Amino acid sequence: MNISYKSGTGTPGFVExxxxxxxxQQSYPRLLDLTxxxxxxxxxxxxxxxxxxxxLRTVLLxxxxxxxxxxxxxxxxxxxxxxxxxHTLDDQRPYDYGPPHVLAGSITFVTGAITxxxxxxxxxxxxxxxxxxxxxxxxxxxxVLLDTVEVGDDPLIIRLCLFSQGAFVVNSDEETxxxxxxxxxxxx
Amino acid sequence: MTxxxxxxxxxxxxxxxxxxxxxxxxxxxxMARLKPNEDLTESVEALCRQxxxxxxxxxxxxxxxxxxxxxxxxxxxxxxxxxxGPGVEILNVFGELGCGQAHQTLQGxxxxxxxxxxxxxxxxxxxxxFITIEITLQEWLPATQ
Numbered sequence: 001m002n003i004s005y006k007s008g009t010g011t012p013g014f015v016e017x018x019x020x021x022x023x024x025q026q027s028y029p030r031l032l033d034l035t036x037x038x039x040x041x042x043x044x045x046x047x048x049x050x051x052x053x054x055x056l057r058t059v060l061l062x063x064x065x066x067x068x069x070x071x072x073x074x075x076x077x078x079x080x081x082x083x084x085x086x087h088t089l090d091d092q093r094p095y096d097y098g099p100p101h102v103l104a105g106s107i108t109f110v111t112g113a114i115t116x117x118x119x120x121x122x123x124x125x126x127x128x129x130x131x132x133x134x135x136x137x138x139x140x141x142x143x144v145l146l147d148t149v150e151v152g153d154d155p156l157i158i159r160l161c162l163f164s165q166g167a168f169v170v171n172s173d174e175e176t177x178x179x180x181x182x183x184x185x186x187x188x
Numbered sequence: 189m190t191x192x193x194x195x196x197x198x199x200x201x202x203x204x205x206x207x208x209x210x211x212x213x214x215x216x217x218x219m220a221r222l223k224p225n226e227d228l229t230e231s232v233e234a235l236c237r238q239x240x241x242x243x244x245x246x247x248x249x250x251x252x253x254x255x256x257x258x259x260x261x262x263x264x265x266x267x268x269x270x271x272x273g274p275g276v277e278i279l280n281v282f283g284e285l286g287c288g289q290a291h292q293t294l295q296g297x298x299x300x301x302x303x304x305x306x307x308x309x310x311x312x313x314x315x316x317x318f319i320t321i322e323i324t325l326q327e328w329l330p331a332t333q
Contacts, residue, residue, distance in 0.1 A: 033220035069248030069324045085275025111280045115322045129250040129279045141299030180320045183219040
């Protein structure tokens with residue numbers, strides 16, 4: 001961790017930034033976008049002991065193949081696995097997710113967001129990043145595997161916005177060598 | 189008369205408060221993926237321009253940054269935090285664009301490669317995408333009089 005502080009203005013202006021060149025060929029445009037229409041707004045409550053990933057997939061299957069986004073509005077977990085990005089020895093993917101960090105006990109969510117995607121076969125993919133306090137009061141955050149998250153004593157509340165006419169679909173990305181979610185037109 | 193003057197903004201005066209309430213509804217969604225080295229705030233501004241949205245809110249955004257630059261107001265003015273990556277994870281983004289603000293502001297929560305969490309206002313031009321950022325905006329349509 002390397003954190004530096006400096007005085008700022010809080011307004012637009014020139015800032016010093018680092019760029020990163022990935023192993024693969026860049027492609028254009030650099031911003032991929034798509035218009036979709038709002039379809040459903042859902043408030044989901046998952047009770048103690050439920051595994052979040054399978055439970056969300058069960059709910060989403062009722063609404064067909066759709067894209068969507070969600071936020072964690074509160075709740076706790078008994079256990080979860082999350083990943084952080086680490087340096088690797090692979091020239092093609094010099095940074096990748098490391099082994100899972102496993103938390104168990106009392107875990108309190110403080111923030112979190114989910115992109116609802118799918119693969120080429122229509123299987124639902126849940127891309128979640130979240131922050132949480134463990135039982136010692138230490139705050140953590142990273143890429144959370146929702147299939148490992150077991151809801152704790154407090155119900156987990158998720159607010160979900162489903163789209164029509166568009167979805168996030170996974171495709172291999174030549175530039176970064178990762179499989180990533182891309183906005184994709186979709187009848188629904 | 190400006191467009192904003194035509195919108196239905198209510199002013200609710202009380203003895204010691206001056207409250208503005210803007211009525212409206214949410215419209216179309218714009219879903220996007222940012223590629224490496226694209227700035228978060230500048231990309232959101234570009235999406236609004238390209239899709240003709242005078243005002244919009246962030247419905248969701250996650251991904252990773254090369255480094256993060258976050259600002260916060262302190263007693264001696266604005267200060268910035270620089271969180272070094274590569275691989276600073278975006279855990280959440282909140283904010284709105286347009287809506288009569290002089291500068292667009294997005295704020296959010298990030299985690300560094302040790303899992304440590306930081307929050308603040310994303311400095312425009314200072315938060316470049318590392319691998320990908322998935323973002324969804326929704327248009328805000330103020331009610332007209």
